[in-house]
Amino acid sequence: MKVLIIEDDADIATNLFDYLEGSGFDVDIASNGTAGLQLALTQHWEAILLDLSLPGVDGLTICRKLREEARRDTPVLMLTAKDTLDDKLEGFVHGADDYLVKPFSLKEVGARLHALIKRYKGQVTQASLCCADVRFDLATLTVERAGRPVKLPPKCLQLLRILMQSPNRVFGRAELEADIWGEQLPDSDTLRAHVYTLRRALTADGKDDLIETVHGLGYRFVDSDADAS
Template identity: 60%
Template structure:
């Protein structure tokens, strides 16, 4: 999994980072709420470990911003020394998926993260994705844009599904290549060719291209950005 740790206690953050990395996970970390929010909305994570008592922006506010403003549904495991029922309920109300009291066992942290990820992956896999006039049904692999059916090859479907999972977010070329080809090393020309096929099919169906090229960074799904001449 790709895990984001947002924790201002450097000793706790280091222990979590080292343990999770030793278990084969990819880990990023932030030591304040502002930096954590930036990472959470600009990168794709499988789970977030979130401390409540953060400088800059507390964990409750950060969680609410992720859920309500950024519409990010990445599983969030809150870590805190606050152990009252009211504190736990407040965390859940802001969008947390689970709550763990400090001190905690590192193995329990990983077990909870894996359980959250498995549950979330099951929901996402069967959820119809919708953005603007574009929809994708993962059960039937059917795509509709501006009420028109869109036929795409499998790789293009995977690219589109990834971008539809977080509209507006810029996905790097590396992320898109990993999604479509997994561990196969593909050239940028291969990705570019598939993106061309995808964009052409969407433009043909809907009359415009909803995919924006962010030069030097990657691609993102946005509302009506190109009108063909």
Template identity: 75%
Template sequence: MKVLIVEDDPAIAANLYDYLEASGYEVDRASNGQTGLKMAVSDSWDAILLDLSLPRMDGLTLCRKLREEAHRDTPVLMLTAKDALDDKLAGFVHGADDYLVKPFSLKEVGARLGALIKRYRGGVATNELRFADVRLDLTTLAVERAGRVIRLQPKCLHLLRILMQSPGRVFGRTELETEVWGDELPGSDTLRAHIYTLRKALTQRGEAELIETVHGLGYRLVAGDTDAS
């Protein structure tokens, strides 16, 4: 998934860039409003992180132009040092989808960004996830593959849900560990062990492997046989 950062503070932009890239996002950055607007409308983005106070065009103007002139509905998470209610309301009026006040936690940015993208893609409304011949019921948490019931421990179930929400996307190891274990990050081999267990459960009857290891990055769901070493 592609995320555009429009932020003029080099340190903040670098932290956001590194965190999102490590989480498996494809990231680009603009350091002023004019460039940010040009990039926002010249490419397709899954979300935009937009600072409010920008040189050459402020964030409110950029967001308004993105909505009213370019007619883009890309999710916008506005980042600002201003925490007054009027400032927040102005952001929403001009087309922002969510609002974070600086200083903020990178984990919260990641969580809010994921929620925005999920709503944008319609992932919130459905009560089940499907990929290839695998079905996950989000209400009962029942898992089936080609009609075969698969019983998973909670952590493996959580991993499967995350992977099935965005098939094909590479999820970074740090992102998966944070999503599943929260602040109490596991040992270095714990995620690998859970992925192994999940793979084994999904392929117990010789079915095609669906979880691919992207070496040096993380994991993703792919259709057909993969090199899952």
């Protein structure tokens, strides 16, 4: 998922970049409003992290130009030190989708980005996920592979849902652990154990393994049809 950070504070920008890149995002940074606006308008992004106070062009102007002039609906998470209700309302009026006040938790940034991107893709109200020969009914929380029911414990269901919502994308270990367990992070081998359980359930009857370990990075759900489309 491509994310643009428009932030003039080098320390904040670097922390965001390192955390999001480590969580599997494809990240770029603009250190001023002029460069940020140019990147926002000329490339495709799945979300933009936008500081309010920027040199060159301020964040509100960037957001307004993105919405009113370029007619882009890219999700925008606004970052600012201003915390009054009027400041927040002004951000929303100019087209921001969400708002975080500095200082903020990097985990919260990641969680809010995922929520924004899922809503943007229509995945919040999606009835089911279908990748390769696996179908995940989100209403009943039932899984089938090639028409055969697959029994999974709750955490494995959460893991499978995350992987299937973005097939072929590599999810970092830290990102998956934060999405599944939140602030109550598990022991170091817990995620690996759940991946093993998920694999074993999906590969019953000799089926191919669809969960790929990308060494040094994380895991992904392999779906060749998604690449072809």
